[in-house]
Amino acid sequence: MKILSAGQIREIDAKTIHYEGISSLELMKHAAGAFYDWFTKKYTDKNDAILILSGVGNNGGDGLMVARLLHKAGYRVQACVVEYSENYTEDCAHNVRRVKAENIPFKRITKEKEIPNFSEYDILIDALFGTGLSREITGIAAEVIKKMNESGKTIVSIDVPGGLFPDKKTTFAVEADETVTFQIPKLALYLPDNYRFVGNVTIVNIGLSEKAIAEASTNRYLIEKKDIRELLKPLSKFAHKGTQGHALIIGGSLGKTGTVCLASKAALKTGCGLVSAYLPKCGTPVIQTHFPEAMAIEDDNSAFITHIDYDISPNAIGIGIGMGKREETQHAFYRFLQKNALPMVIDADGLNILSLHPEWLDLLPPKTILTPHPKELSRLIGEWSDDYEKIEKATAFAQKYRLIVIIKGAYSLIIDSDNLYVNDSGTPALATAGSGDVLTGIIASLLAQGYEPGHAARVGVYLHGLTANLTQQTIHPRSFVASDIIDNIGNAYFTIENGMIKK
Known part of the structure; x- marks a missing residue:
């Protein structure tokens, strides 16, 4: 609209x-x-x-x-x-x-x-x-x-x-x-x-x-359910895990491996066929226990990421969640950016590291998706006096580096080089720990399934928000947690496709 x-x-x-x-x-x-x-x-x-x-x-x-x-x-x-x-x-x-x-x-x-x-x-x-x-x-x-x-x-x-x-x-x-x-x-x-x-x-x-x-x-639009319905890819009767995309989630550190668990589960729940998680050794038993459907790839270090090396061929990557900003992790991230050309979504510490090294932004593939909350955004683009200046600065930033920026919050804004989209799904229930990690997994999944990055951003943000709308009568917003988003991704799909919740 x-x-x-x-x-x-x-x-x-x-x-x-x-x-x-x-x-x-x-x-x-x-x-x-x-x-x-x-x-x-x-x-x-x-x-x-x-x-x-x-x-x-x-x-x-x-x-x-x-x-x-x-x-x-x-x-x-x-x-x-x-x-x-x-x-x-x-x-x-x-x-x-x-x-x-x-x-x-x-x-x-x-x-x-x-x-x-x-x-x-x-x-x-x-x-x-x-x-x-x-x-x-x-x-x-x-x-x-x-x-x-x-x-x-x-x-x-x-x-x-x-x-x-x-x-x-x-x-x-x-x-x-x-x-x-x-x-x-x-x-x-x-x-x-x-x-x-x-x-x-x-x-x-x-x-x-x-x-x-x-x-x-x-070049400004309000995202509606019918817009998202038109963007959804059909699911073939002959689909199998090898045709639905392979998402790689990279992140985690000692005490923060739950972020990777949430993102990995969200990625699989959103429809990709395979999910691998790259995380420090301390995270392997956690994710294998919490989410056995994910394949774990260990870093050499036990507590945080020092290298990002893998011998798999994913279709898309979600990176940065729970990763920390240790010097070794920053260097590993830099080496990864130098060689990566895959579609990618970057969140959390990945964004904070980029704000410390803005020259690395030139290494990002075109249409890489960044998902900052307002404070993370200010570290990237500087402070603003009002929302209109925020949009102006974020748009200039997206255009300069050929990126897609999702400004998370009530009515999340999706800004690319050409357009601004306002998302109207979601409730204050989403203001909970891990909510952003889940969004990273959702978007990484859609990228892995072959969605064009702009479409992946819009579908992902709308799906994420819709899960909160659908649970307003069953889960109090104060009691809503990030796992509730994951548990209701399927119902969000049903609602978009059919206009109703599957009982």
């Missing part, structure tokens, strides 16, 4: 009106109706007192039309227009007249003393500003937003939280619990800096012209 700028969204709105032969007011009805359908499914108690806070633009018109729909359905609704300007859009002014005609409780707010007592309401619906906002919020709008955020009430934002800039850093905005956005994802809704403003994000279809959307050019 395309992620577009505010300007592109305005253009699509205009083209929809032209292509579909409808009025702007009719499009507003579609948007309000889509929000209403979502809202009434989630908030079913009609005794809840609902206050809708609208602006004077078309987002405010959306809010007033929502007020009309909810009032007609029997909800207890009051509508307010925060009059930060006397210049109403035509469609917003129309809905002000209709709200009054339909005897919906209504008032204008022009000064602080006119702001309602929010403690008298259960739900606040924010329709203050849309995606066209270009300046910082001041005056009465700022006062209203401040009091909304201090109210402790449930806040639901229409399209974007009031005050959130869709394409640049935001410092002050409505702090919504839920954001119901209209059909086209906005990058700002998925950035860590904005989470306190955005809350949970839901996309609703409002009938925008598919032709207009297709005509919009972008």
Whole structure:
């Protein structure tokens, strides 16, 4: 699904009106109706007192039309227009007249003393500003937003939280619990800096012209399940372990061989035919006991890696997990990079070693996948002031070294030389020890199975996150561990392929 700028969204709105032969007011009805359908499914108690806070633009018109729909359905609704300007859009002014005609409780707010007592309401619906906002919020709008955020009430934002800039850093905005956005994802809704403003994000279809959307050019995308379904390779009836790829997992040190166990098991569970683990001697009895399906290759050293020598022919490699940064290990890693040309995913200490020796980045095969968490990323690309600068610097880094960078976190970002992808699977349950090791194994497996690196990155991150989504009702996020990811990879495949969990 395309992620577009505010300007592109305005253009699509205009083209929809032209292509579909409808009025702007009719499009507003579609948007309000889509929000209403979502809202009434989630908030079913009609005794809840609902206050809708609208602006004077078309987002405010959306809010007033929502007020009309909810009032007609029997909800207890009051509508307010925060009059930060006397210049109403035509469609917003129309809905002000209709709200009054339909005897919906209504008032204008022009000064602080006119702001309602929010403690008298259960739900606040924010329709203050849309995606066209270009300046910082001041005056009465700022006062209203401040009091909304201090109210402790449930806040639901229409399209974007009031005050959130869709394409640049935001410092002050409505702090919504839920954001119901209209059909086209906005990058700002998925950035860590904005989470306190955005809350949970839901996309609703409002009938925008598919032709207009297709005509919009972008290199930013939100990954959806259907995208992943299209990328999955079919499994032949005549497949065997020799046709499904051989993944080599390299890592581990004394006390950290569990990382290799997790990655190796994840690799096999993701579908490759063979998995070998290269690790120090101390890890051999561990992995042979914990995961006998893996083949173990020992380093000469008992406690950490000093050489990376093997006589097998893997199809792809995952390296760096639990490896440590001892000088001997760094030298072994360097010698390995000098001769390796296989598809590869690098994580953890592999990334930390690269940050110590940035000149080694030139040795990486094109489209090598790096999987840093934010701190590991900062060691590679330097610090950033906000998420937009982070993306800019990570993109320049990926382009310079011809790499794919996965920035792990809520809504993991996948950045290559050409595109940015936002992953929307996953929950906070994934914030657990070993989660990144499992992702390394998943991606290494997909590379070994012959997936193009960009596809392996997207499929791997989505699969990884989906396991947490699927267990929300059965495993509490606080109790979720990395092994639960591995145990649910199969169900994630079932869900992507069939839309359901196999019982």
